[in-house]
Amino acid sequence: MAVSKCNRLNGALIKELLDSVESVLFDCDGVIWRGDQAIAGAPEVINSLKKNGKRVFFVTNNSTKTRKMYADKLAKMGFNATEDEVFGTAYCSAMYLKSVSKLKGKVYLIGSNAMKEELLNVGIEEVGTGPDPITGVQIDWANVPLDPEVKAVVVGFDEHFSYMKLNRALQYLSNPECLLIGTNTDTQLPLEGGKAVPGTGCLLKAVETAAQRKAQVVGKPNHFMFDCVANQYGLDPAETLMVGDRLDTDILLGSNCGLKTLLTLTGVSTLADAKDHQLSGCPDRLGMVPDYFVETIAELLPALQG
Amino acid sequence: MAVSKCNRLNGALIKELLDSVESVLFDCDGVIWRGDQAIAGAPEVINSLKKNGKRVFFVTNNSTKTRKMYADKLAKMGFNATEDEVFGTAYCSAMYLKSVSKLKGKVYLIGSNAMKEELLNVGIEEVGTGPDPITGVQIDWANVPLDPEVKAVVVGFDEHFSYMKLNRALQYLSNPECLLIGTNTDTQLPLEGGKAVPGTGCLLKAVETAAQRKAQVVGKPNHFMFDCVANQYGLDPAETLMVGDRLDTDILLGSNCGLKTLLTLTGVSTLADAKDHQLSGCPDRLGMVPDYFVETIAELLPALQG
Incomplete structure (x- = not known):
């Protein structure tokens, strides 16, 4: 073989x-x-x-784009492609939550607006996108208000990742029934010229370490x-x-x-x-x-x- | 036995x-x-x-306090104690960099003001404390200006931890001669009533994952x-x-x-x-x-x- x-x-x-x-x-x-x-x-x-x-x-x-955004990027570069042919982890994670997890509830999302949009496309509401700066002291962090309808933490690429987001994920995940889903475990996003920036895998590892749980990873x-x-x-x-x-x-x-x-x-x-x-x-x-x-x-x- | x-x-x-x-x-x-x-x-x-x-x-x-801050906290609670008796990882990491690593250069610090102070006490300058919000796009992150005198990335507890700090650590650590030091690997900080918030171990794991390197950990x-x-x-x-x-x-x-x-x-x-x-x-x-x-x-x- x-x-x-x-x-x-x-x-x-x-x-x-x-x-x-x-x-x-x-x-x-x-x-x-x-x-x-x-x-x-x-x-x-x-x-x-x-x-x-x-x-x-x-x-x-890559979880930073909707199917529509990929189709636009492909078209602009001269690829003959439609959005139905695109399977990114923003879309696939939403499909996974709907069809495999059969989620009844909201998502606490560490991720992009594109992920938010794909979740909404399958009827799943989210909380969490955008900046989440730190305020208060430790005991305030541990008692941060939680949305009782959240039944899953989803971690994708999020340039606004912060200690407060990590903490919020931990507080949700201290309920053992709350799911933990990751889009992918790629550790770096490679760029032109041999450079790279941190990938979703780093953020997911931080959340897994805080919660002492392994995520279900949707991506390849x-x-x-x-x-x-x-x-x-x-x-x-x-x-x-x-x-x-x-x-x-x-x-x-x-x-x-x-x-x-x-x-x-x-x-x-x-x-x-x-x-x-x-x-x-x-x-x-x-x-x-x-x-x-x-x-x-x-x-x-x-x-x-x- | x-x-x-x-x-x-x-x-x-x-x-x-x-x-x-x-x-x-x-x-x-x-x-x-x-x-x-x-x-x-x-x-x-x-x-x-x-x-x-x-x-x-x-x-x-715990890396969030100087020896002096610990002595004050101990005294306030009725402990008969002096700062010379306190060995926290803010102090010990500074000692480690000076006496074991024999660092000649600055530190990129993911950590607290207390760590900054203990570093300065042994004559080591740092850059990095405080908030570091995201701006620009991926290629800007990969080309973020670096201080050429930085010879070590040190990761302790940092409530201002952010994607940009993670990215800066990666850019410094892409130089294989730059050291990676962690204060400790505790995954959670336990609080009263069974609650907890994420510990330094989560931040360190994110940096290790991004850089694909293992840190030298100073703490117990x-x-x-x-x-x-x-x-x-x-x-x-x-x-x-x-x-x-x-x-x-x-x-x-x-x-x-x-x-x-x-x-x-x-x-x-x-x-x-x-x-x-x-x-x-x-x-x-x-x-x-x-x-x-x-x-x-x-x-x-x-x-x-x-």
């Missing part, structure tokens, strides 16, 4: 792989764009896949991210390709769900990382070895236009 | 134990006070120990907390008793340093916790089994006044 994995995808193999699938799932950051810059050739790849009759979906752990590599697409569009895992730049989220999701997997080297993980997993002899790490890799998804283009 | 541990300290055993030591180290919160309320009888115990010729020290992981159970007292006062571990309410910090420190250990049940850990460690058969957990336990340190009083 292991020897047939982690192959350079080129020549006739490209067409062979694409012919074998009917749907392609793309991660976004580090795969089709970096920050506000499209990866060269990426729009042409997506648009050609569609012209060739493939279904294309965008599956991202959780199966739910694929289920969300598969249930709505009737995807067959065996005929689906997952394309991503992270072994621990994108490729592991693909392996967890029985998809074909393709690593692209324009983002976080390196070929050396993939080979390390492959040679580790550790069964837990084999799920992070992709079937194939490319330097950039632009390499798919000739086969699509041929 | 294990069977002679975790004994109820009462009757003649109390005098026997006290006669066998010449110094007693007390944790503060949950041992001699809770919040702003002294444990009943605690001042009398401390004062009587001193009258009986014992040396007494206060060894706490690190040996350094005892060394700090022992070096200044020439303590003999075999003639020193550590009294605390937490198995994973106070009692483990005592075990790590060869001290006698006494658990008091007025704080975080329970007798069941101690017995669980004792019966676990796990060598790693035996260090968290105290030699003795009492319901409250007030139980020492008759032996001291007899």
Whole structure:
């Protein structure tokens, strides 16, 4: 098994792989764009896949945008895409709370306005977005007023994260029936030029440490991210390709769900990382070895236009 | 060994134990006070120990007060104590940076004004205290101006903890030569009535997760907390008793340093916790089994006044 994995995808193999699938799932950051810059050739790849009759979906752990905001960003960069094809964790977390948790109540949200909007779209009210500065002393913090209708704490990316938000999460979570949901565990958001800023994983770890509880994480590599697409569009895992730049989220999701997997080297993980997993002899790490890799998804283009 | 541990300290055993030591180290919160309320009888115990010729020290992981502030709090509650007897992590972290790290440069401080003051007392400048609200967008955060003289990030308790502070810590720590020091890893600060607020351990975990590095932790159970007292006062571990309410910090420190250990049940850990460690058969957990336990340190009083 292991020897047939982690192959350079080129020549006739490209067409062979694409012919074998009917749907392609793309991660976004580090795969089709970096920050506000499209990866060269990426729009042409997506648009050609569609012209060739493939279904294309965008599956991202980033929780800062609604489906609508993603569709606008995609359109502006020249991608032929609709919001129904976007599965970000703002949307998927709302779907998870509604369909899996079957939440009856409000959410205390450490997160963005985009998450608030996606929650409201499925009929879930939230409290908590925006700045929450500290006032008073310890005993005031412990007795901060709580909304009795809150039945879940949800942690996504929140640039207004503060000690007071952490404290409010702890006070809600001291009720063992209050759920703890995280959008994703990515520790850093990589930017152009090798820089990075702290990711949602840091905020979630702070909340988990305060409450001494593990969160249910919605994002990749959780199966739910694929289920969300598969249930709505009737995807067959065996005929689906997952394309991503992270072994621990994108490729592991693909392996967890029985998809074909393709690593692209324009983002976080390196070929050396993939080979390390492959040679580790550790069964837990084999799920992070992709079937194939490319330097950039632009390499798919000739086969699509041929 | 294990069977002679975790004994109820009462009757003649109390005098026997006290006669066998010449110094007693007390944790503060949950041992001699809770919040702003002294444990009943605690001042009398401390004062009587001193009258009986014992040396007494206060060894706490709490980083929110200077030695002077602790001395004032102790005096106000009726404890006969001087600031030289107080070893909190604000003071000890400053000592650690000076004597162990031999820091030549400034500190980026996630912490209190008390920590700032203790750093200045040993001649170390800091930047970072006070609120640090978010402005701009991701690329601005990644390029936030850094002080080139900063050579260490120090994380203590900081009620102004924010995403921007987390981000600044990450940017400093992206230089692998920048040190990462934490005052302590306590996950919660327990208050009266079973309530709690998030402790320094949560903030430190967020920074460690962002930077993908483990901090050097100064506080208990690190040996350094005892060394700090022992070096200044020439303590003999075999003639020193550590009294605390937490198995994973106070009692483990005592075990790590060869001290006698006494658990008091007025704080975080329970007798069941101690017995669980004792019966676990796990060598790693035996260090968290105290030699003795009492319901409250007030139980020492008759032996001291007899």
